[in-house]
Amino acid sequence: MKMQVKADLMMVVVVIFWGSSYVFMKMGLDSIDGFNLIGLRFAIAFLFAGLIFYKKLMKLDLKTIKYGAILGFVLFLSFSFITFGVKSTSASNAGFLVSLAVIFVPILSAVFLKEKLNTRVLFGICLAFLGIGLLTVNTQLQINTGDALCILGALFYAIYILVTGTLTKHVDSLSLGIVQLGFAGFFGLVSSIVSTETTTLPNSEASWIAILSLGIFCSAIGFTVQTISQKYTTPTNTGLIFSLEPVVAVVFAFVLLGETMTAQGYLGATILLAGVLVSKIDFKKVILKGSRDHHLNSKL
Template sequence: MNPNSNAERPSVSLRLSKAELVLVFITMLWGGTFLLVHNVMTVSGPMFFVGLRFAAAALFVGLVSARALSGLTAIELKAGVLIGASIMLGYGLQTYGLQTISSSQSAFITALYVPFVPLLQWLVLGRRPGLMPSLGIGLAFVGLMLLAGPEGGSLQMSEGEIVTLVSAVAIAAEIILISRYAGKVDVRRVTVVQLATASILSFLMMAPTRETVPDFSWLLLLSALGLGAMSAVIQVAMNWAQKSVSPTRATLIYAGEPVWAGIVGRIAGERLPGIALLGGLLIVIAVIISELKFKRREAQPEALQVSGQAPETGR
């Protein structure tokens, strides 16, 4: 028997380190935000709320990174504006969709951003996805069809589902942009710029969408401040935790986000049809398959950035 065989054979451990427990807790928080935003849409329009939450996030991160902001470069400003624009589109459209679809549906559809990354790279950059990402894309499409429609399994998607699907494409674009500028910019400065850009663009979008400033609401104010502070804290926690957690392990943890959202939604009274739940499960499997393929290709910077940066500004 080869004495090194145990070291060479991949193993799966159910024990979680402190860093992994932190990532699990973060994922649970993300899952809960879908229901929170869904409820906030009863007192605010989507663009105003997105603008307010990212203004709060920019303020919190800016206070922590104040000393580093003076060194802002032109490429950091460009990167921050481009990423911020994609964030505005991604989370603005996602929030718009939450006005008419359940938080559980929104979470599962939003998770499609992971298999959309290799698809976008193929369509825009000409990089054909490998076998596993292709399988992930196919499973994601089947899962989406089962999840869509009021009865589940319908080939007709509602406006809220279509808008949320487009938001997932925008989030995938955000991931690609982050990977493109990785290593060329200071993360602290770019994070402040992208959050501020997302906030400003969201407020500006209120005019063409004819959205009005809502009346004062404690639910609106506390939710925006809470999500902003949470985004700042989660960014720091992720950077700390993923120093010791492998990208593959982190991916498996992050794939539970729509599952936690479904659990929270069910506790709150949301009920998805059985076939829609099957569709959600296929989407989660597609996420894992797509991401695991990236982790094996360590030579590509996109692989590392997808897992390390995927949700950090949006939640």
């Protein structure tokens, strides 16, 4: 039990890092371009994680490198959409829209893996899409480019989750996690060089803080700690903790950027979050387990 509590606390820290990442992306994009930011973020993450777990990298095989390249590319695509989306929407909106990955996973599983969608998940999906409408659609019934890109980013992150679940069964998950960061950084820097961007290092203290925070805390520590922590806790706990990410994003966006949402936006965000929670967590099982535990404790 003590190990589970530690794992849950570690994941809360990860969620705080990830919730803050949307603000740091906005800060970084003030002085450097999107692909450049992605390249630097994941290159720093790879170097930081690689230095800590260098013994793992010394034992790499071709299969891990190949799988790392695949995952790194999907991760790069996901964060490309998210990063460019953040550039033209609020950090608050981005946080909620990216959480849609939880909704897209069962939809993609149903389409490609022929897994059945139960009533609870279908209800959660309906709630989430209602929330999206309230959060993103304006009076002209249009969705802005940044919101659309963040939704695409969530879709590709769902693909990343499914591909990761398959590939980690065949190689060491921690080694794979580190290698994917290197490839994501490589694809980002190459895209920056071959595009019309000016590939450069950050030119201000705020930009350096943003890039280093994204690279070290949000990526290197975040992805590594998530991999380790999920071995020692339950899927229900994981789902509950990760559902807090958009809430953390709103808090950071308000405190550091002064962002607020309209009443309709807050309503949409709340409904979207409810949809994510309903689709991810079987509350009936949680309640039954809680009452059963209480009954056992009362007997003792």
